[in-house]
Amino acid sequence: xxxxxxxxxxxxxxxxxxxxxxxxxxxxxxxxxxxxxxxxxxxxxxxxxxxxxxxxxxxxxxxxxxxxxxxxxxxxxxxxxxxxxxxxxxxxxxxxxxxxxxxxxxxxxxxxxxxxxxxxxxxxxxxxxxxxxxxxxxxxxxxxxxxxxxxxxxxxxxxxxxxxxxxxxxxxxxxxxxxxxxxxxxxxxxxxxxxxxxxxxxxxxxxxxxxxxxxxxxxxxxxxxxxxxxxxxxxxxxxxxxxxxxxxxxxxxxxxxxxxxxxxxxxxxxxxxxxxxxxxxxxxxxxxxxxxxxxxxxxxxxxxxxxxxxxxxxxxxxxxxxxxxxxxxxxxxxxxxxxxxxxxxxxx
Amino acid sequence: xxxxxxxxxxxxxxxxxxxxxxxxxxxxxxxxxxxxxxxxxxxxxxxxxxxxxxxxxxxxxxxxxxxxxxxxxxxxxxxxxxxxxxxxxxxxxxxxxxxxxxxxxxxxxxxxxxxxxxxxxxxxxxxxxxxxxxxxxxxxxxxxxxxxxxxxxxxxxxxxxxxxxxxxxxxxxxxxxxxxxxxxxxxxxxxxxxxxxxxxxxxxxxxxxxxxxxxxxxxxxxxxxxxxxxxxxxxxxxxxxxxxxxxxxxxxxxxxxxxxxxxxxxxxxxxxxxxxxxxxxxxxxxx
Numbered sequence: 001x002x003x004x005x006x007x008x009x010x011x012x013x014x015x016x017x018x019x020x021x022x023x024x025x026x027x028x029x030x031x032x033x034x035x036x037x038x039x040x041x042x043x044x045x046x047x048x049x050x051x052x053x054x055x056x057x058x059x060x061x062x063x064x065x066x067x068x069x070x071x072x073x074x075x076x077x078x079x080x081x082x083x084x085x086x087x088x089x090x091x092x093x094x095x096x097x098x099x100x101x102x103x104x105x106x107x108x109x110x111x112x113x114x115x116x117x118x119x120x121x122x123x124x125x126x127x128x129x130x131x132x133x134x135x136x137x138x139x140x141x142x143x144x145x146x147x148x149x150x151x152x153x154x155x156x157x158x159x160x161x162x163x164x165x166x167x168x169x170x171x172x173x174x175x176x177x178x179x180x181x182x183x184x185x186x187x188x189x190x191x192x193x194x195x196x197x198x199x200x201x202x203x204x205x206x207x208x209x210x211x212x213x214x215x216x217x218x219x220x221x222x223x224x225x226x227x228x229x230x231x232x233x234x235x236x237x238x239x240x241x242x243x244x245x246x247x248x249x250x251x252x253x254x255x256x257x258x259x260x261x262x263x264x265x266x267x268x269x270x271x272x273x274x275x276x277x278x279x280x281x282x283x284x285x286x287x288x289x290x291x292x293x294x295x296x297x298x299x300x301x302x303x304x305x306x307x308x309x310x311x312x313x314x315x316x317x318x319x320x321x322x323x324x325x326x327x328x329x330x331x332x333x334x335x336x337x338x339x340x341x342x343x344x345x346x347x348x
Numbered sequence: 349x350x351x352x353x354x355x356x357x358x359x360x361x362x363x364x365x366x367x368x369x370x371x372x373x374x375x376x377x378x379x380x381x382x383x384x385x386x387x388x389x390x391x392x393x394x395x396x397x398x399x400x401x402x403x404x405x406x407x408x409x410x411x412x413x414x415x416x417x418x419x420x421x422x423x424x425x426x427x428x429x430x431x432x433x434x435x436x437x438x439x440x441x442x443x444x445x446x447x448x449x450x451x452x453x454x455x456x457x458x459x460x461x462x463x464x465x466x467x468x469x470x471x472x473x474x475x476x477x478x479x480x481x482x483x484x485x486x487x488x489x490x491x492x493x494x495x496x497x498x499x500x501x502x503x504x505x506x507x508x509x510x511x512x513x514x515x516x517x518x519x520x521x522x523x524x525x526x527x528x529x530x531x532x533x534x535x536x537x538x539x540x541x542x543x544x545x546x547x548x549x550x551x552x553x554x555x556x557x558x559x560x561x562x563x564x565x566x567x568x569x570x571x572x573x574x575x576x577x578x579x580x581x582x583x584x585x586x587x588x589x590x591x592x593x594x595x596x597x598x599x600x601x602x603x604x605x606x607x608x609x610x611x612x613x614x615x616x617x618x619x620x621x622x623x624x625x626x627x628x629x630x631x632x633x634x635x
Binding site (some may be wrong): 055104112113118127129131137275282 | 361380383385387397432435436440441442444445446447449451452453455456457459568569571572576578579583587603608609610611613615616619620623624627628
């Protein structure tokens with residue numbers, strides 16, 4: 001029943017997204033476009049965090065490299081928009097290869113720590129390398145492709161690219177590669193024993209994820225016509241992770257729902273609330289304390305309680321250890337149950 | 349670069365390294381024992397610095413400012429560990445994200461209370477003067493920070509190697525469950541360790557506020573440096589934190605003079621090189 005509801009919701013969402021410029025004002029169409037941009041980023045984060053079980057905290061940095069490359073080659077080097085987009089994607093790929101090579105031999109929270117430092121270094125570089133990035137002023141006047149200059153044309157371009165990204169990521173997570181990634185999430189040592197080249201799999205996942213972060217960076221640069229250090233820092237990376245968590249890690253739909261929730265909250269509440277970062281921090285704390293299994297995880301667990309026992313859900317647990325020795329909770333059950341079962345005895 | 353500038357930057361690098369070491373040692377000890385990556389550590393630093401500033405302005409007593417900031421942030425750490433982190437014990441990623449939320453709130457509250465203008469802690473009396481080292485005139489306070497860093501490193505090392513509490517901590521790093529089974533109150537040990545890390549961040553804030561400046565965003569900036577220190581040195585290792593601080597401090601000091609537009613990229617380079625050679629940092633071990 002819940003599954004049916006999710007399907008119905010998805011169909012409604014697709015129809016709304018298709019008709020959005022005809023239904024609501026340009027402002028809300030823009031919010032819808034933003035949702036698509038960040039949903040792409042959140043899906044790329046979710047590929048690593050949800051399917052591979054390694055949560056990156058620096059993906060806004062990779063996204064930012066793409067946006068900055070796009071901005072630099074359009075506004076400073078005066079390349080054509082299409083050529084600049086190609087270079088930007090290449091830059092995002094090269095950055096992902098470099099960052100991935102540094103991070104993928106580690107596991108657990110140390111992976112998160114390394115990616116966090118990488119993302120923040122991009123942010124620091126954006127501040128200091130003023131010849132290219134314009135420092136605090138950022139790069140202004142990033143032109144959209146000529147066929148998508150207006151807000152509603154751009155909405156459809158974003159929708160098209162988002163749909164292509166969804167399809168590609170759906171193919172990835174349902175391919176043998178995607179299954180291997182989930183195997184690594186459940187037990188890295190077991191996959192290694194089975195003869196899988198674990199490091200290579202992790203590296204490939206990082207590249208794919210980084211590429212889609214780069215794609216979202218293109219859309220982000222075009223949407224705002226502007227990029228500045230504030231958009232590539234820890235805050236942006238952490239928001240993307242929060243989107244994955246709120247929606248539900250280990251699913252493709254979860255990050256999209258999470259992106260919609262966060263983008264709406266940001267756009268609507270930031271108008272009325274003065275102390276905005278405090279509110280965002282509070283949302284982080286409350287989500288983590290009370291809703292860390294995510295919306296999709298909650299719905300699935302709920303649907304299982306209703307007697308639909310045949311559908312067992314494999315979700316990522318939050319149990320990482322620095323050395324990648326994960327407890328044997330890697331069977332079936334919702335993330336929340338895994339979390340509870342894996343705790344030390346005698347704890348609340 | 350003249351020899352004078354080279355020598356001056358060497359001293360600047362050493363003193364920055366000492367500051368980073370005090371901050372990073374708290375971070376890495378908490379990480380080593382509890383596996384918690386506390387991203388509010390930068391927020392603890394910034395609020396500690398501001399608290400020290402306020403106490404100093406009110407009392408003109410620098411020592412009191414340091415003690416007050418350390419105690420205040422330790423209390424904040426106690427609250428954080430007891431009420432926010434304890435319910436999440438073992439869920440590493442959830443703990444990380446919770447500390448991010450806390451870092452947002454701390455940064456924003458600092459902005460609300462102390463305003464957005466950069467603030468500098470003015471040192472009272474003779475501690476704010478300069479000393480003559482050969483032909484360089486150098487602020488006495490930075491030498492004091494260097495000495496403090498070395499002293500704190502020594503004290504922590506002695507506690508870890510020579511005392512019962514230190515033995516408990518080392519055992520906790522190796523095998524939490526066995527330690528608990530032997531009747532040690534690991535829960536309390538965690539709380540104390542977290543408070544101690546927060547205390548170190550608080551006093552670093554006061555020290556840092558006197559030779560760097562305090563401003564909105566300084567929390568994440570210093571956190572980045574501490575993270576790179578811990579990544580280079582290896583998480584959980586005190587020796588690693590010391591070595592990592594030296595590498596980052598010196599490279600940053602010289603990089604700022606030689607290639608100012610690449611200030612952050614210069615610390616990225618050693619991190620990339622060391623990680624390709626040792627994925628868990630110089631002294632980090634794969635558990």
